[in-house]
Amino acid sequence: MDSKEKKPLEKVCMICAKGALEDVYAALVMANGAVMEGIETHLFFTFFGLDAITKKTMNSLHTATTGNPAMRMPGGLPFPTILGGLPGVEAAVSSMMRKQMEDLDMPPVDEFLELITAGGGKVYACKLAVDMFKLRKEDLWDDVDGILTIGEFYELCDGDRTQIIFT
Template sequence: MSEPKKLAIIATKGSLDWAYPPFILASTAAALGYEVRIFFTFYGLQLLRKNPDLQVTPLGNPGMPMPMGMDKWFPVLGTALPGMQKLMTAMMKKKMRDKGVVDLLELRELTREAGAKLIACQMTVDLFDFDKDDFIADTEIGGAATFLEFAGQADISLFI
Protein backbone atom coordinates (compact mmCIF):
# COMPACT_ATOMS: atom_id res chain seq x y z
CA MET A 1 0.00 0.00 0.00
CA SER A 2 1.14 3.52 -0.73
CA GLU A 3 2.29 5.91 1.96
CA PRO A 4 -0.72 7.22 3.94
CA LYS A 5 -1.71 10.85 3.61
CA LYS A 6 -0.84 13.07 6.53
CA LEU A 7 -2.86 15.73 8.35
CA ALA A 8 -1.19 18.18 10.72
CA ILE A 9 -3.31 20.43 12.93
CA ILE A 10 -2.38 23.16 15.39
CA ALA A 11 -5.20 23.62 17.91
CA THR A 12 -4.99 26.97 19.70
CA LYS A 13 -8.48 27.60 21.04
CA GLY A 14 -9.87 26.46 24.39
CA SER A 15 -13.61 27.01 24.04
CA LEU A 16 -16.29 24.37 23.53
CA ASP A 17 -17.26 25.51 20.03
CA TRP A 18 -13.68 25.75 18.80
CA ALA A 19 -12.84 22.39 20.30
CA TYR A 20 -14.90 20.64 17.63
CA PRO A 21 -13.13 21.44 14.34
CA PRO A 22 -9.77 19.85 15.22
CA PHE A 23 -11.34 16.67 16.60
CA ILE A 24 -13.94 16.33 13.81
CA LEU A 25 -11.30 16.67 11.12
CA ALA A 26 -8.75 14.52 12.93
CA SER A 27 -11.14 11.65 13.64
CA THR A 28 -12.55 11.69 10.11
CA ALA A 29 -9.10 11.86 8.54
CA ALA A 30 -8.00 8.92 10.67
CA ALA A 31 -11.09 7.01 9.47
CA LEU A 32 -10.01 7.76 5.89
CA GLY A 33 -6.59 6.30 6.57
CA TYR A 34 -4.64 9.48 7.22
CA GLU A 35 -1.81 9.65 9.69
CA VAL A 36 -2.88 12.49 12.00
CA ARG A 37 -1.11 14.64 14.55
CA ILE A 38 -2.66 17.49 16.51
CA PHE A 39 -0.33 19.91 18.20
CA PHE A 40 -2.07 21.71 21.09
CA THR A 41 -0.72 25.09 22.09
CA PHE A 42 -1.78 27.98 24.33
CA TYR A 43 -5.53 27.73 25.14
CA GLY A 44 -5.79 24.62 23.00
CA LEU A 45 -4.11 22.77 25.87
CA GLN A 46 -7.49 22.88 27.66
CA LEU A 47 -8.73 20.32 25.13
CA LEU A 48 -6.24 17.78 26.47
CA ARG A 49 -7.19 18.06 30.14
CA LYS A 50 -8.67 15.01 31.80
CA ASN A 51 -11.88 16.78 32.80
CA PRO A 52 -12.06 20.01 30.84
CA ASP A 53 -14.73 22.55 31.66
CA LEU A 54 -15.13 24.00 28.18
CA GLN A 55 -17.48 26.92 27.68
CA VAL A 56 -18.79 29.12 24.90
CA THR A 57 -19.02 32.88 25.24
CA PRO A 58 -21.15 35.43 23.37
CA LEU A 59 -18.65 38.11 24.45
CA GLY A 60 -16.89 39.64 21.47
CA ASN A 61 -18.63 37.15 19.21
CA PRO A 62 -21.13 39.00 17.00
CA GLY A 63 -21.63 35.92 14.85
CA MET A 64 -23.12 33.88 17.66
CA PRO A 65 -26.85 33.37 17.21
CA MET A 66 -28.64 34.09 20.49
CA PRO A 67 -31.95 32.50 21.50
CA MET A 68 -35.23 34.43 21.40
CA GLY A 69 -33.79 37.21 19.28
CA MET A 70 -31.56 38.28 22.17
CA ASP A 71 -28.89 39.35 19.72
CA LYS A 72 -31.35 41.89 18.29
CA TRP A 73 -32.40 43.69 21.44
CA PHE A 74 -29.67 42.82 23.88
CA PRO A 75 -27.01 45.50 24.24
CA VAL A 76 -23.51 44.25 23.54
CA LEU A 77 -22.62 44.95 27.16
CA GLY A 78 -25.24 42.44 28.23
CA THR A 79 -23.10 39.65 26.85
CA ALA A 80 -20.59 40.51 29.57
CA LEU A 81 -23.08 40.03 32.42
CA PRO A 82 -22.10 37.57 35.14
CA GLY A 83 -23.62 34.20 34.42
CA MET A 84 -24.12 34.89 30.72
CA GLN A 85 -21.30 32.54 29.72
CA LYS A 86 -22.66 29.71 31.88
CA LEU A 87 -26.13 30.27 30.43
CA MET A 88 -24.92 30.30 26.83
CA THR A 89 -22.80 27.21 27.44
CA ALA A 90 -25.76 25.33 28.90
CA MET A 91 -27.93 26.36 25.94
CA MET A 92 -25.25 25.38 23.43
CA LYS A 93 -24.81 21.97 25.05
CA LYS A 94 -28.56 21.35 24.96
CA LYS A 95 -28.78 22.42 21.32
CA MET A 96 -25.90 20.12 20.44
CA ARG A 97 -27.57 17.17 22.14
CA ASP A 98 -30.88 17.94 20.39
CA LYS A 99 -29.16 18.07 17.00
CA GLY A 100 -27.24 14.84 17.42
CA VAL A 101 -23.84 16.50 17.73
CA VAL A 102 -21.51 14.08 19.46
CA ASP A 103 -20.31 14.88 22.98
CA LEU A 104 -16.86 16.42 22.80
CA LEU A 105 -15.19 14.00 25.18
CA GLU A 106 -16.59 11.04 23.25
CA LEU A 107 -15.28 12.56 20.01
CA ARG A 108 -11.89 13.13 21.61
CA GLU A 109 -11.77 9.49 22.72
CA LEU A 110 -12.73 8.33 19.21
CA THR A 111 -9.97 10.52 17.78
CA ARG A 112 -7.44 8.97 20.12
CA GLU A 113 -8.71 5.45 19.48
CA ALA A 114 -8.40 6.00 15.74
CA GLY A 115 -4.69 6.54 16.22
CA ALA A 116 -4.34 10.31 15.98
CA LYS A 117 -1.35 11.50 17.96
CA LEU A 118 -2.00 14.28 20.44
CA ILE A 119 0.97 16.49 21.23
CA ALA A 120 1.09 19.23 23.87
CA CYS A 121 3.36 22.16 23.14
CA GLN A 122 6.20 22.10 25.64
CA MET A 123 6.63 25.86 25.93
CA THR A 124 2.97 26.56 26.76
CA VAL A 125 2.74 23.55 29.09
CA ASP A 126 5.52 25.20 31.08
CA LEU A 127 4.04 28.68 30.68
CA PHE A 128 0.72 27.68 32.26
CA ASP A 129 2.33 25.37 34.84
CA PHE A 130 0.60 22.31 33.45
CA ASP A 131 1.92 18.86 34.19
CA LYS A 132 1.81 15.85 31.87
CA ASP A 133 -0.53 14.25 34.43
CA ASP A 134 -3.10 17.00 33.79
CA PHE A 135 -3.63 15.59 30.31
CA ILE A 136 -5.29 12.43 29.01
CA ALA A 137 -3.20 9.31 28.59
CA ASP A 138 -0.92 9.02 25.54
CA THR A 139 -0.47 12.79 25.32
CA GLU A 140 3.01 13.49 24.05
CA ILE A 141 5.00 16.61 24.68
CA GLY A 142 6.93 18.32 21.93
CA GLY A 143 8.21 21.59 20.57
CA ALA A 144 7.95 23.52 17.33
CA ALA A 145 10.60 21.42 15.59
CA THR A 146 8.63 18.27 16.46
CA PHE A 147 5.54 19.70 14.80
CA LEU A 148 7.39 21.01 11.76
CA GLU A 149 9.12 17.71 11.14
CA PHE A 150 5.70 16.10 10.66
CA ALA A 151 3.98 19.11 9.07
CA GLY A 152 6.83 19.39 6.55
CA GLN A 153 5.70 16.10 5.04
CA ALA A 154 1.98 16.60 5.60
CA ASP A 155 -0.56 16.85 2.78
CA ILE A 156 -2.74 19.18 4.85
CA SER A 157 -1.69 21.55 7.62
CA LEU A 158 -4.28 23.55 9.53
CA PHE A 159 -4.05 26.24 12.17
CA ILE A 160 -7.25 26.27 14.21
Protein backbone atom coordinates in the same frame (compact mmCIF):
# COMPACT_ATOMS: atom_id res chain seq x y z
CA MET B 1 0.31 10.19 -18.20
CA ASP B 2 -3.05 11.42 -17.00
CA SER B 3 -2.56 14.88 -15.56
CA LYS B 4 -5.83 14.57 -13.62
CA GLU B 5 -4.55 11.68 -11.54
CA LYS B 6 -5.90 12.01 -8.02
CA LYS B 7 -3.40 12.43 -5.23
CA PRO B 8 -5.28 11.79 -2.01
CA LEU B 9 -4.14 13.44 1.19
CA GLU B 10 -2.03 11.09 3.26
CA LYS B 11 -1.42 13.07 6.42
CA VAL B 12 -2.86 16.07 8.24
CA CYS B 13 -1.22 17.88 11.11
CA MET B 14 -3.56 20.20 12.98
CA ILE B 15 -2.83 22.96 15.41
CA CYS B 16 -5.50 24.12 17.85
CA ALA B 17 -4.38 27.28 19.63
CA LYS B 18 -7.71 28.49 21.01
CA GLY B 19 -9.81 27.19 23.86
CA ALA B 20 -13.29 28.34 22.87
CA LEU B 21 -15.85 25.59 22.34
CA GLU B 22 -16.19 26.27 18.60
CA ASP B 23 -12.45 26.44 17.94
CA VAL B 24 -11.81 23.17 19.71
CA TYR B 25 -14.72 21.40 18.03
CA ALA B 26 -13.62 22.61 14.61
CA ALA B 27 -10.29 20.89 15.21
CA LEU B 28 -11.91 17.76 16.65
CA VAL B 29 -14.42 17.34 13.83
CA MET B 30 -11.73 17.77 11.19
CA ALA B 31 -9.30 15.46 12.97
CA ASN B 32 -11.90 12.73 13.47
CA GLY B 33 -13.08 13.12 9.88
CA ALA B 34 -9.51 12.68 8.67
CA VAL B 35 -9.00 9.53 10.76
CA MET B 36 -12.25 8.10 9.38
CA GLU B 37 -11.00 8.72 5.84
CA GLY B 38 -7.88 6.73 6.58
CA ILE B 39 -5.65 9.82 6.70
CA GLU B 40 -2.79 9.82 9.23
CA THR B 41 -3.75 12.48 11.76
CA HIS B 42 -1.77 14.48 14.31
CA LEU B 43 -3.47 17.01 16.56
CA PHE B 44 -1.29 19.51 18.40
CA PHE B 45 -2.77 21.68 21.16
CA THR B 46 -1.06 24.90 22.16
CA PHE B 47 -1.78 28.05 24.19
CA PHE B 48 -5.44 28.22 25.23
CA GLY B 49 -6.15 25.19 23.08
CA LEU B 50 -4.55 23.21 25.91
CA ASP B 51 -7.84 23.58 27.80
CA ALA B 52 -9.22 20.93 25.45
CA ILE B 53 -6.77 18.32 26.76
CA THR B 54 -6.59 19.49 30.38
CA LYS B 55 -8.67 17.18 32.59
CA LYS B 56 -10.10 20.01 34.68
CA THR B 57 -11.39 22.07 31.75
CA MET B 58 -11.88 19.78 28.75
CA ASN B 59 -15.56 19.02 29.23
CA SER B 60 -16.68 22.50 30.25
CA LEU B 61 -15.35 24.69 27.44
CA HIS B 62 -17.11 27.99 26.84
CA THR B 63 -18.13 29.97 23.83
CA ALA B 64 -17.66 33.75 24.05
CA THR B 65 -20.86 35.70 24.69
CA THR B 66 -19.10 39.07 24.44
CA GLY B 67 -17.07 40.14 21.45
CA ASN B 68 -18.88 37.54 19.36
CA PRO B 69 -20.97 39.32 16.71
CA ALA B 70 -22.47 36.05 15.47
CA MET B 71 -24.04 35.37 18.89
CA ARG B 72 -27.85 35.17 18.72
CA MET B 73 -30.71 34.58 21.08
CA PRO B 74 -32.43 31.18 20.64
CA GLY B 75 -35.11 32.82 18.43
CA GLY B 76 -32.53 34.45 16.18
CA LEU B 77 -32.67 37.96 17.66
CA PRO B 78 -29.35 39.70 18.29
CA PHE B 79 -27.71 38.95 21.61
CA PRO B 80 -26.99 42.22 23.45
CA THR B 81 -23.29 42.46 24.34
CA ILE B 82 -24.16 43.93 27.73
CA LEU B 83 -26.13 40.79 28.56
CA GLY B 84 -23.23 38.57 27.59
CA GLY B 85 -21.10 40.14 30.30
CA LEU B 86 -23.46 39.33 33.17
CA PRO B 87 -22.21 36.68 35.61
CA GLY B 88 -23.34 33.20 34.65
CA VAL B 89 -24.57 34.07 31.17
CA GLU B 90 -21.55 32.69 29.34
CA ALA B 91 -21.71 29.46 31.36
CA ALA B 92 -25.44 29.06 30.69
CA VAL B 93 -25.13 29.77 26.96
CA SER B 94 -22.17 27.41 26.69
CA SER B 95 -23.95 24.59 28.45
CA MET B 96 -26.96 25.10 26.19
CA MET B 97 -24.70 24.92 23.16
CA ARG B 98 -23.05 21.73 24.44
CA LYS B 99 -26.49 20.22 24.85
CA GLN B 100 -27.48 21.10 21.28
CA MET B 101 -24.26 19.54 20.04
CA GLU B 102 -24.96 16.39 22.03
CA ASP B 103 -28.36 16.20 20.32
CA LEU B 104 -26.54 16.13 16.97
CA ASP B 105 -24.46 13.18 18.18
CA MET B 106 -21.41 15.37 18.78
CA PRO B 107 -19.66 13.82 21.76
CA PRO B 108 -18.12 15.65 24.72
CA VAL B 109 -14.45 16.56 24.25
CA ASP B 110 -12.97 13.56 26.08
CA GLU B 111 -15.12 11.11 24.14
CA PHE B 112 -14.33 12.88 20.88
CA LEU B 113 -10.60 12.52 21.58
CA GLU B 114 -11.20 8.82 22.29
CA LEU B 115 -12.83 8.44 18.86
CA ILE B 116 -9.78 10.04 17.27
CA THR B 117 -7.21 7.96 19.13
CA ALA B 118 -9.23 4.74 18.69
CA GLY B 119 -8.67 5.17 14.96
CA GLY B 120 -4.95 5.79 15.38
CA GLY B 121 -4.96 9.60 15.51
CA LYS B 122 -2.33 11.17 17.76
CA VAL B 123 -2.81 13.97 20.27
CA TYR B 124 0.01 16.19 21.51
CA ALA B 125 0.52 19.12 23.85
CA CYS B 126 2.88 21.99 23.08
CA LYS B 127 5.84 22.05 25.46
CA LEU B 128 6.20 25.82 25.54
CA ALA B 129 2.52 26.34 26.39
CA VAL B 130 2.53 23.56 28.98
CA ASP B 131 5.48 25.28 30.69
CA MET B 132 3.84 28.67 30.39
CA PHE B 133 0.59 27.55 32.02
CA LYS B 134 2.59 25.58 34.62
CA LEU B 135 0.81 22.35 33.74
CA ARG B 136 2.19 18.90 34.52
CA LYS B 137 1.76 15.73 32.50
CA GLU B 138 -0.76 14.45 35.06
CA ASP B 139 -2.95 17.53 34.54
CA LEU B 140 -3.43 16.50 30.92
CA TRP B 141 -5.82 13.94 29.47
CA ASP B 142 -4.31 10.47 30.08
CA ASP B 143 -4.03 9.50 26.41
CA VAL B 144 -2.02 12.50 25.24
CA ASP B 145 0.75 10.97 23.13
CA GLY B 146 3.42 13.42 24.14
CA ILE B 147 4.50 16.93 24.98
CA LEU B 148 6.33 18.20 21.91
CA THR B 149 8.45 21.16 20.92
CA ILE B 150 7.43 22.86 17.71
CA GLY B 151 10.50 21.36 16.06
CA GLU B 152 9.34 17.87 16.93
CA PHE B 153 5.89 18.73 15.58
CA TYR B 154 7.37 19.77 12.24
CA GLU B 155 9.31 16.52 12.10
CA LEU B 156 5.93 14.74 12.18
CA CYS B 157 4.74 16.80 9.21
CA ASP B 158 7.04 15.28 6.60
CA GLY B 159 5.75 13.82 3.35
CA ASP B 160 4.61 15.46 0.13
CA ARG B 161 0.92 14.70 0.68
CA THR B 162 0.79 16.33 4.09
CA GLN B 163 -1.19 19.39 5.07
CA ILE B 164 -0.90 21.56 8.15
CA ILE B 165 -4.17 23.07 9.34
CA PHE B 166 -4.36 25.83 11.93
CA THR B 167 -7.71 26.37 13.60
